[in-house]
Amino acid sequence: MTEGWIREAVEAIHSTPTKAVVYLSGGASQALGWLMSLPRASNTILEVVVPYSKNSMTQLLGKIPAQFVSNQTAEEMALLAYNRALKLSRPGLPVLGVGFMGSLATAYTKHGDHRFYLSTRTCDRLWTSSVTLLKGLRTREEEDRVSSHFLLKAISDACKVSATFSSELYESEVPDESERQVDEDEELQQIIDGKLCMKIYDFSGDKDTASERKVILPGSFNPLHDGHLRLSEIALSICENGFPCFEISVINPDKPPLSLAEIKSRVEQFRKAGKTVIISNQPYFYKKAEIFPGSAFVIGADTAVRLINPKYYGGSYSQMLEILLGCKRTGCTFLVGGRLVDGVFKVLEDLDIPQELKDMFISIPSEKFRMDISSTEIRKSKNT
Numbered sequence: 001m002t003e004g005w006i007r008e009a010v011e012a013i014h015s016t017p018t019k020a021v022v023y024l025s026g027g028a029s030q031a032l033g034w035l036m037s038l039p040r041a042s043n044t045i046l047e048v049v050v051p052y053s054k055n056s057m058t059q060l061l062g063k064i065p066a067q068f069v070s071n072q073t074a075e076e077m078a079l080l081a082y083n084r085a086l087k088l089s090r091p092g093l094p095v096l097g098v099g100f101m102g103s104l105a106t107a108y109t110k111h112g113d114h115r116f117y118l119s120t121r122t123c124d125r126l127w128t129s130s131v132t133l134l135k136g137l138r139t140r141e142e143e144d145r146v147s148s149h150f151l152l153k154a155i156s157d158a159c160k161v162s163a164t165f166s167s168e169l170y171e172s173e174v175p176d177e178s179e180r181q182v183d184e185d186e187e188l189q190q191i192i193d194g195k196l197c198m199k200i201y202d203f204s205g206d207k208d209t210a211s212e213r214k215v216i217l218p219g220s221f222n223p224l225h226d227g228h229l230r231l232s233e234i235a236l237s238i239c240e241n242g243f244p245c246f247e248i249s250v251i252n253p254d255k256p257p258l259s260l261a262e263i264k265s266r267v268e269q270f271r272k273a274g275k276t277v278i279i280s281n282q283p284y285f286y287k288k289a290e291i292f293p294g295s296a297f298v299i300g301a302d303t304a305v306r307l308i309n310p311k312y313y314g315g316s317y318s319q320m321l322e323i324l325l326g327c328k329r330t331g332c333t334f335l336v337g338g339r340l341v342d343g344v345f346k347v348l349e350d351l352d353i354p355q356e357l358k359d360m361f362i363s364i365p366s367e368k369f370r371m372d373i374s375s376t377e378i379r380k381s382k383n384t
Contacts, residue, residue: 009165012161019088023078025050025102028148078128083196098155102115117129126179127180131176191281198278201271217232217245217298232298239296244276248266248278302341321357333361333362335363347363
């Protein structure tokens with residue numbers, strides 16, 4: 001790192017709370033060295049992926065792109081990186097997804113332009129830039145350095161860092177930039193449409209805990225009641241050093257998706273309670289385990305009964321076991337509280353958990369918590 005402004009920019013980036021996932025291919029490799037070589041890199045970088053071959057890029061995107069080196073590909077990479085950052089970071093922290101795609105000088109003469117595309121995605125902003133370089137004026141290493149400068153500047157801007165940057169572009173090499181603001185309604189609609197995995201509303205104000213393990217109480221919360229809040233507190237006392245969250249899936253396999261108005265109404269309950277709530281689009285636990293790896297899910301015994309019932313896996317015991325072992329491999333566990341099951345109060349010890357899964361399930365003692373009321377009963381009582 002020979003230039004002082006690069007060091008200053010990297011140190012400024014690492015001093016912010018923003019957590020980033022970077023996907024890049026075809027250039028800007030020197031920027032990774034700059035970001036990773038200074039102290040506190042882990043304060044910024046969650047993950048870096050370099051899908052260099054066409055097969056690797058196709059696997060990342062989940063499709064063969066119309067054009068590999070393009071604005072669209074960079075934007076899609078940034079969105080995927082943003083989704084990944086949401087999964088890996090602690091709730092309440094700002095996250096950033098970065099996508100870079102380049103076609104730079106190589107060992108042979110290229111017919112097309114030497115160019116690169118760069119995109120960043122945050123909760124409220126989508127930014128994209130493309131640069132076409134003059135051919136024959138730089139080596140591959142020099143073109144990589146120019147693109148690395150741009151990547152570092154893009155990350156700096158997304159982290160809202162004010163830093164001085166030195167451009168090595170010629171006068172005719174003018175970046176083509178675009179920026180679009182993303183509002184709450186668009187984010188929620190992207191969750192409904194499956195483009196975004198989640199949105200986190202952190203109303204807790206707890207900035208001190210460094211834990212990245214989430215203790216998640218899923219539900220519809222229509223309405224949120226004291227039993228939910230108490231259960232979350234008890235679960236947190238059992239699962240030490242966790243970060244308490246509630247989670248609502250906008251998708252229900254048996255009902256239409258929640259509307260934007262319904263989502264906002266339910267979120268408002270958590271704002272008033274000062275609790276963190278996550279809006280996702282995954283109603284099934286094996287999918288929740290994918291987007292919340294390493295988390296502890298707080299469930300009732302009635303839900304645990306359904307979770308291990310082969311009836312919900314096409315009648316196949318082996319399919320049930322395979323899917324739940326997949327959840328186990330993500331590091332997820334289930335904290336089980338006592339609930340009425342077919343009119344009988346049951347706790348985890350009353351259930352026939354397969355031996356291979358027993359260490360995934362942790363009992364919440366009934367003397368610590370017992371909930372005999374449901375949101376459905378509360379709604380019924382309000383309507384009478």
